[in-house]
Amino acid sequence: MSAEERITSLAARAFPRARARYSPYLLLGEPVVDPEGETFARIDLTSRTIRLGARPITEAALEDALEALIAHEIGHHVAFPGSPVEHARLLLLERTFLPRLPRSLTGPFYDLLVDERLGQGLPSIEDDLCRILAARGARSPDDVLFTFQRVVMEELWQRREGELLGTTAAAFERAFPDHRLDAKLVAQNLFAFAPDVTLQYLYFASIAWRYALASPAPKHTGGGDCAEGELSAEDLAAALVPKKGEKAAIERAIREGFFPKDLAEKLADQSLERRAGAMPGDGAGKSELLTTAMAAHYRREAEKYLFRPPPARVWADALVPTTHLEWEPGDPVADIDWVATLLRRGETLGAAMPLLRERIADEEGQSTPSFLGRTEIYLDVSGSMPDPKRALNAMTLAAQILATGTIRAGGAARALVYSMGHEKAWDFCRSERVLSKFLMRYIGGGTHFPFDILAASVEETRDEQPIRVVITDSDFDTNYDAARQNAAIFARAAERSPAFVLLLHAPSREKVRRYEQAGARVVAVRALGDFPRVAAELAFSLFDDPGTTNPSG
Known part of the structure; x- marks a missing residue:
């Protein structure tokens, strides 16, 4: 065998x-x-x-x-970590305030919690766990952090000093003469902080990070951590904002002096910008992960304000069903009338010989209104707002809410981001992920609204005009006045669109009246932080009947 x-x-x-x-x-x-x-x-x-x-x-x-x-x-x-999201929370926390370590503290921390729990079980497997720790140590003799982890387990289980360290005990004693005292403190205090895993981790990190700093990166997969798996962008997005319990643990760790002043100051700053900058990875891979994770974060934030926007009215032929025909291979499957097939031919014969029924216009050229939600978004990403990949950009979140709401209503959306130049995702799209990732684009600099693109869009969409929303600030006034034809383009778009809406930050009353006289709807946003809420209430500004909207979150 x-x-x-x-x-x-x-x-x-x-x-x-x-x-x-x-x-x-x-x-x-x-x-x-x-x-x-x-x-x-x-x-x-x-x-x-x-x-x-x-x-x-x-x-x-x-x-x-x-x-x-x-x-x-x-x-x-x-239990420990229990899920990729919980692992991501501790990993981001670690990377926000500790120096870059050759290996993360999270793996040894999880191992301690798991082994402590298993050591209490019956029948006891403590001896087997000790053999495993000693065998792992023999395969990674230079891993200082794992050596310290084994010393902690010796103290926790009251094993003979050096039993789990083997031949590395003497060298470790010379390099770290106070390691036994540190291990006693961890064994004595770490589990008293349960069940607050964040507080337990911070206490462990306050002592163990010096050992991690002295450890080389694992040379082979035999060392390091035994819990693996790539963190997805969704996992990291869920971990970007610390929970209430995490904040309380951080405050207590600072208050009780777990860390020196410089590290405590960094630990206190758990802003979105800092945690986003703590994403794992390097180079282009980290940049891609950051973009995807922040896009997922904006989708999560949009859920709080999500609504189903009223669809824009378009026109389609009034259709009536024809008589039944035999369906043949090559005919559209969507044209099969399954109800009639089962009623007339039964389950067995109907599956082999379905009936087809097409639908044609009752009278050529006669049209009837149908509904298809389509939204066209123009987002100002000039230098007055932060890069959405680094911090929460309220305007970008408003655009995300509008796009997601349109798609959830069964419609489609497209978007353009602009500053001195512009980038656009100009095919009407029904993918939240695609649009949210596009909305992470950032240009910075001055503001130049693309009136030429707006004019081309009005002509391109002809009889199927989308709802158009411009999300910007008072710089739009300067763009509007920059060329004589801009006013005509603006008025034409307002006339043809089912709704042409300006979400304007702190506009003057005079400018608001001017845009409204041209046919647009203007929603004044007094504070930047109000953009998401205003976007969620957009249906109330678009349509007279607020009952046609359903804001949520």
């Missing part, structure tokens, strides 16, 4: 016992044995897949410790 087959057989028997330490009803697949795996065990927090390395387990003679190995990995899924 090969090592892979033997480990697979043993894991099949150990897995139910390991799962029962949490719940026998836990929905989790059996471990996958990797014959060439470099680590004893890992769990992917995204797919919830546990992988066992047959070769390292065999080399370390840990076949009889599989229950402890698997139970440890399940602990990462069940």
Whole structure:
């Protein structure tokens, strides 16, 4: 029997016992044995897949410790961190105030919490957990942080000093003469802060970050953390804004002096801008992740204000059904009349020989109103507002609310961002992700509204004019006056559009009257922070009957 087959057989028997330490009803697949795996065990927090390395387990003679190995990995899924989002929260917190570390503190922190919980279970697997820690240490002798983690476990479980460190004990003692005192403090105080995981992490970080700073980056996958999985943009977006409990933990850590003054000042700043700058990764990969994560964040923020905007009226032929015909391969599947097919031919014959019914205009040229929500957004991204990838831009969020609301209503939207130049996503789109990512574009500089694009849009859309919304500030007044033809273009757009709306920041009454006389609807936004709320209430400014709208959030 090969090592892979033997480990697979043993894991099949150990897995139910390991799962029962949490719940026998836990929905989790059996471990996958990797014959060439470099680590004893890992769990992917995204797919919830546990992988066992047959070769390292065999080399370390840990076949009889599989229950402890698997139970440890399940602990990462069940509790610490429990989900990619919770992991993202601690990771962003760490990167906002600590120096860049060769490896994150989160992995050893999760390991401590999981092993402490497992050590209390019956029958005891503490000895097996100790063997696993010692075996991992032998594979990563230079990992200072993991060595400190093992010292903490010695103190927590009252094991003999140096039992889990092996041959590295003497060298570690010389390099860090106070490590035993630090470990005693962690073992004594860390678990007293439960169940506040953020506060526990901050206490652990206040002592352990110096050991992490002295650790080299893991040279192979056998070192480092056993909870893995790429953090998605959605995970990071959900973690960008700290929760109330996180803020309370941070305040307490600062108040009780966990960190020196310089680190405490950085820790206190958990602004969106700072947490966005703490995204993991480097170079182009980080830039792409930041853009995608911030786009997801704006979608989440838009949910708070989301509404279904009244659709714009367009015209279509009045259709009546024709007589039934035989459907043949190549005919549109959408034209099959399934109700008539089942009634006339039954389930068996109908599936093989469906009936087709087309719809044609009752009278050629006769039209009747139908509804299709379409919104065309012009967003000012000049230098007066922050880059939406770095901080919350209220104007960008307003545009996101309008686009998302249109799409949720079954319609489509397109957008243009402008400053001295412009960029546009000019195909009407029904994808929230595509539009939200486009709205992360930022130009900066001065403001020049593209009246030529507006004029071309009016001519292009002909009888299917969309709702048009311009989100800007008082610089629009200067653009309007810059050329004589701009007033005519503006009036033409206001005349042809089902609704032409200006969301203007702090406009003068004189300018408001001018735009309204030209046919536009003007919504004055007194404070920049009011843009999202005003966007959510846009339906009330577009239509006389507020009952046609349904703001939410």
